[in-house]
Amino acid sequence: MIDLRSDTATRPTEGMRAAIAAAVVADEQRREDPTVNELQERAAALLGQEAALFLPTATMANQIALKLHTRPGDVLVAERLAHVAIYEYGGPAAHAGLMLEPIDGRAGRFGVAELEAVTVPSTKVADQRATLLALENTHNASGGRCWPLDELRAVTDAARTRGLAAHLDGARVLNAAVATGVAPAEIGRLFDTVTLCLSKGLGCPLGALLAGSAVTMERAWREKHLFGGAMRQAGIVAAAGVYALDHHVERLAEDHARARRLAEGWHAAGLPVDLDQVETNFVQLDVAALGLEREPALAALREAGVGLSSTPHPGVARAVTHLDVSDEDIDRAIELVPGSLPSRAAA
Numbered sequence: 001m002i003d004l005r006s007d008t009a010t011r012p013t014e015g016m017r018a019a020i021a022a023a024v025v026a027d028e029q030r031r032e033d034p035t036v037n038e039l040q041e042r043a044a045a046l047l048g049q050e051a052a053l054f055l056p057t058a059t060m061a062n063q064i065a066l067k068l069h070t071r072p073g074d075v076l077v078a079e080r081l082a083h084v085a086i087y088e089y090g091g092p093a094a095h096a097g098l099m100l101e102p103i104d105g106r107a108g109r110f111g112v113a114e115l116e117a118v119t120v121p122s123t124k125v126a127d128q129r130a131t132l133l134a135l136e137n138t139h140n141a142s143g144g145r146c147w148p149l150d151e152l153r154a155v156t157d158a159a160r161t162r163g164l165a166a167h168l169d170g171a172r173v174l175n176a177a178v179a180t181g182v183a184p185a186e187i188g189r190l191f192d193t194v195t196l197c198l199s200k201g202l203g204c205p206l207g208a209l210l211a212g213s214a215v216t217m218e219r220a221w222r223e224k225h226l227f228g229g230a231m232r233q234a235g236i237v238a239a240a241g242v243y244a245l246d247h248h249v250e251r252l253a254e255d256h257a258r259a260r261r262l263a264e265g266w267h268a269a270g271l272p273v274d275l276d277q278v279e280t281n282f283v284q285l286d287v288a289a290l291g292l293e294r295e296p297a298l299a300a301l302r303e304a305g306v307g308l309s310s311t312p313h314p315g316v317a318r319a320v321t322h323l324d325v326s327d328e329d330i331d332r333a334i335e336l337v338p339g340s341l342p343s344r345a346a347a
């Protein structure tokens with residue numbers, strides 16, 4: 001199957017496996033693992049922050065960040081379809097005791113006025129307060145969309161003015177950086193904390209980083225233990241991360257180019273694909289617009305040898321390009337999908 005369900009589908013390359021095999025390791029909980037330490041230093045510098053912490057998943061990185069910036073009962077402001085709002089199993093409430101104030105975004109983004117509307121200072125001495133803004137770049141649910149740097153700056157500045165800290169769910173921030181031509185550090189330094197995922201476009205088997213100030217990351221270290229995320233010879237995995245930072249960042253542009261070619265191919269074949277949505281490695285396919293139910297459509301495509309997945313938008317499927325998708329795979333997907341959707345003739 002040509003697996004376009006998610007960029008999490010990648011398997012380590014030969015080069016990455018060699019780096020894993022050669023990794024120098026020690027006890028991470030004693031902070032002695034040189035490969036983990038190297039990865040953390042590299043990631044901090046890349047993201048424009050003082051320090052970073054290696055974690056098993058981006059979900060854990062986000063959840064730790066929420067706890068660092070808030071107290072139970074506080075309000076988290078995030079885009080309505082942000083990963084942290086809809087895909088983390090209620091983590092903001094379960095772990096940090098937060099109330100969610102969702103903002104309806106456009107392409108995952110919103111402006112200063114919308115932020116200000118939900119963060120009006122309280123007239124009471126003590127009240128539940130909005131204390132954290134969490135943004136997502138690229139924004140998964142809207143199809144891997146990017147924030148322009150000036151918009152990010154305006155919204156994070158406004159958050160600070162209102163007394164909110166700012167967290168970036170940058171699980172795919174390197175896709176955003178490559179697509180917009182902005183250095184990741186320029187994006188990262190606008191935030192108090194930044195999550196970076198290693199197991200998506202970067203092609204690692206697992207791992208994520210949370211970056212922030214040295215003081216904040218010291219506090220994060222305790223949370224890492226509390227979450228059960230403090231590991232032992234974790235350099236065996238961190239080595240994949242170091243390898244990915246050396247070899248798999250610039251090449252994200254290839255994933256983006258393949259997504260664009262796929263979108264254009266499907267569009268030319270008459271499928272409902274909004275080409276303007278394709279900024280990075282996601283293509284959204286509106287099967288409902290063809291009069292089709294999404295689940296049978298996905299099943300038929302799987303049967304034909306192309307794996308797509310769902311989005312939170314009813315009737316909309318998605319394809320995601322990644323390290324394990326070749327130009328030939330894209331050619332095949334362009335060829336196979338239009339003819340394999342179940343009742344196109346009937347639609």
Ligand SMILES: Cc1ncc(COP(=O)(O)O)c(C=O)c1O
Pocket residue numbers: 056057058059060062083084136138139140169171172197199208
């Ligand atoms: C934007 C975003 N944030 C966070 C995550 C969570 O990543 P993980 O699976 O490493 O917990 C994902 C995963 O898809 C994501 O898309």
